[in-house]
Amino acid sequence: xxxxxxxxxxxxxxxxxxxxxxxxxxxxxxxxxxxxxxxxxxxxxxxxxxxxxxxxxxxxxxxxxxxxxxxxxxxxxxxxxxxxxxxxxxxxxxxxxxxxxxxxxxxxxxxxxxxxxxxxxxxxxxxxxxxxxxxxxxxxxxxxxxxxxxxxxxxxxxxxxxxxxxxxxxxxxxxxxxxxxxxxxxxxxxxxxxxxxxxxxxxxxxxxxxxxxxxxxxxxxxxxxxxxxxxxxxxxxxxxxxxxxxxxxxxxxxxxxxxxxxxxxxxxxxx
Amino acid sequence: xxxxxxxxxxxxxxxxxxxxxxxxxxxxxxxxxxxxxxxxxxxxxxxxxxxxxxxxxxxxxxxxxxxxxxxxxxxxxxxxxxxxxxxxxxxxxxxxxxxxxxxxxxxxxxxxxxxxxxxxxxxxxxxxxxxxxxxxxxxxxxxxxxxxxxxxxxxxxxxxxxxxxxxxxxxxxxxxxxxxxxxxxxxxxxxxxxxxxxxxxxxxxxxxxxxxxxxxxxxxxxxxxxxxxxxxxxxxxxxxxxxx
Numbered sequence: 001x002x003x004x005x006x007x008x009x010x011x012x013x014x015x016x017x018x019x020x021x022x023x024x025x026x027x028x029x030x031x032x033x034x035x036x037x038x039x040x041x042x043x044x045x046x047x048x049x050x051x052x053x054x055x056x057x058x059x060x061x062x063x064x065x066x067x068x069x070x071x072x073x074x075x076x077x078x079x080x081x082x083x084x085x086x087x088x089x090x091x092x093x094x095x096x097x098x099x100x101x102x103x104x105x106x107x108x109x110x111x112x113x114x115x116x117x118x119x120x121x122x123x124x125x126x127x128x129x130x131x132x133x134x135x136x137x138x139x140x141x142x143x144x145x146x147x148x149x150x151x152x153x154x155x156x157x158x159x160x161x162x163x164x165x166x167x168x169x170x171x172x173x174x175x176x177x178x179x180x181x182x183x184x185x186x187x188x189x190x191x192x193x194x195x196x197x198x199x200x201x202x203x204x205x206x207x208x209x210x211x212x213x214x215x216x217x218x219x220x221x222x223x224x225x226x227x228x229x230x231x232x233x234x235x236x237x238x239x240x241x242x243x244x245x246x247x248x249x250x251x252x253x254x255x256x257x258x259x260x261x262x263x264x265x266x267x268x269x270x271x
Numbered sequence: 272x273x274x275x276x277x278x279x280x281x282x283x284x285x286x287x288x289x290x291x292x293x294x295x296x297x298x299x300x301x302x303x304x305x306x307x308x309x310x311x312x313x314x315x316x317x318x319x320x321x322x323x324x325x326x327x328x329x330x331x332x333x334x335x336x337x338x339x340x341x342x343x344x345x346x347x348x349x350x351x352x353x354x355x356x357x358x359x360x361x362x363x364x365x366x367x368x369x370x371x372x373x374x375x376x377x378x379x380x381x382x383x384x385x386x387x388x389x390x391x392x393x394x395x396x397x398x399x400x401x402x403x404x405x406x407x408x409x410x411x412x413x414x415x416x417x418x419x420x421x422x423x424x425x426x427x428x429x430x431x432x433x434x435x436x437x438x439x440x441x442x443x444x445x446x447x448x449x450x451x452x453x454x455x456x457x458x459x460x461x462x463x464x465x466x467x468x469x470x471x472x473x474x475x476x477x478x479x480x481x482x483x484x485x486x487x488x489x490x491x492x493x494x495x496x497x498x499x500x501x502x503x504x505x506x507x508x509x510x511x512x513x514x515x
Contacts, residue, residue: 035389074439074468107391118449118462119441127389135478137491143470147392156287169389177391187441189449189465189479 001027001115004223005245006230010202011238017041018200018243021049027115028056028082029245033128033200035174036106040097044108047096048089048175052112055085069180075187079121082114083183086123086175093176107176111142111198113247115190122186126174129204131212132188133195138213141188141196145173168205195222195248199229202242206233222246273325273350275318276362277304289363293319296356297330310334310357318348325363327354419513421474423466428507429455437474442466444504445479454505463505467493474511481505 003024009016017034019042030052034045059065059081068087071080089110097106109126122130127144143149147170148162157165175181190196195216203212211232219225225246233242275294277285287294287303295302297315306315312332319326325348329336337355338346348354354361421437431453435442444452445462454463460480467475476483477493483504485494496502496511503509 033389035391075441079440118447135491137478139493155285171389171391174389174391184470185440186467186469187439188467189441189443189462191462191479 001247001249002222003029003245003247004221004226005029005243006226007243008230008234008238008241010241011234013241015039015042016241017045018202018241019045019049020198020243020245021053022245023053023057026056026060028053028112029114029198029247030110030112031128031198031200031243031245032108032110032175033126033202033241033243034106034108036097036103038102040103040106041108043096043103044093044106044176047093048108048110051089051092052082052085052110055088056081056114059085072185075185076116076119076121078114078116078119079123079185079187082112082121082123083185086110086112086125086183087181090125090175090181091179094179097176105177107174109171109200110175113196113198115247118190120188120190120196122188124184125181126171128198128200131197131199131216133197133213133216134191135193136217138209138216140209141186142184145184146171190249192249195225195246197225197229198245198247200241200243202238202240203229203233203244205240206236206238206242216246219246222248272365273348274364275304275354276364277306278360278362279358284359289318290320290325293317296361304361306356306359308357308359311359315356316354332356419515421468422512422514423452423502424510424512425452426501426508426510428505430507431455437466437468440468442468443479444483444507444509452507452509454507456506459505463507464502466496476502476511 003022005020005022007016007018007020020031022029030049032045032048034041036044067080067084069084072083093108097103109128111124111128111130113130114121122141124130124142125145127146130141132139132141147167148165150172151157152159152162173181197216212229215228216225219228226244229244230242273289275287275289276283285304294304295314295317296304297313298307298311299313314330315332316327316329316336326345327338327343327348328345329343334357335342338352348363350363350365352363423435423437425433435452443450443462444464446454446459447461462479463481464483465477465479469475474496475493476485476496478491481504482489482491483502484490485500485502498513500511501508502511
């Protein structure tokens, strides 16, 4: 596994309210986009990202660490741990937001992936996104918890109308707003050659899917891809903070046995 | 806000909010309400708001537009009116849904900058919003198969079971330790394909080390499964069915 990450304030904002934290020793990657006045957005995203990493690291040392919230059925222990970490982060940001008036209303989005034993746990809250490039196919793995995305899913407006809507920045879920949060959880296989991108909306509002997929497919490595994505978003206007984490699984050459197998595949009767 | 409910016989096909934006009706796919039927003109009619009244205008369509049995050119709509176009009916209902949530919103208000400060709907607002969109969303999305158990039945090939209940978010087909559908045989791929359950409880099959086919068509993208679909990959043939 190799990764590259970069965050930038952009060309319009004065503060960077995005945060990212990684725990490469356990293949855990977290990105958060904060909101709230008087620099509280920065605090919210940093608290969220750090809390998630801390909870997962602690659980790796001590698997019997209590889960925050009820376990979800039909997913791995790793996925349940990741969801637990996000619920814990929600509690921490919510507590901080209610400490004093200057922090009132602060919150954050989060996207996180945790890769273990060939399986990738994918979790998110809000409108930061996770994408995957696999064998030339570019796919969004998360569904935004935003007002316009929900309208598109319900068939009320088109994708184009969503991109032009003045309601784009209205979220339906975020960390820190309420005492409890519902975490969207999914699992995917991690295959040789897969490239996974975690990003804040500062990237996806500036660049098209085609541009992003192009950079992921053409870059030499994950670090270069993350740098180029952030540079391109800034060149396109840099209207918001922009953050990208790119994760690449190392591509293996197809071995002799695998090649042989692909010839015989389907001829079940032979064996 | 008024809403329009499109029905064919007794089946609700679609519901849309009217008034905040013009609802165009016709066979062409760029209409808001698309009715795919030869008896409907490409651009058949429209429903729009004028001075606080909800109006229906027929665009001189070949087969006409009828409100409560009368052929009309331009007419004001009232709650409970039934618009007949071909064999389809559109009923007008008044609902409590707020204008502030409708796409487009108030056109007299100036548009804010493209990237505004992010805000989150609080609990009450969000609950009201979700109730609204649930009321006007496509009813067809709530699959009748909701209370049935999704199952993979093995028709051909060597696997460790003949049937698999799809209880998990991720179901892997292959030789890997991760696999639910375990393939047997020396030359089988570790992970041939994957099936994902999405948040709306629909199931998608997608490629992994191999490109599976669904009903004979190779699929490069994750593809939604319907009951009775046949999945073929790495020498096995599986049927996806909803069991009672």
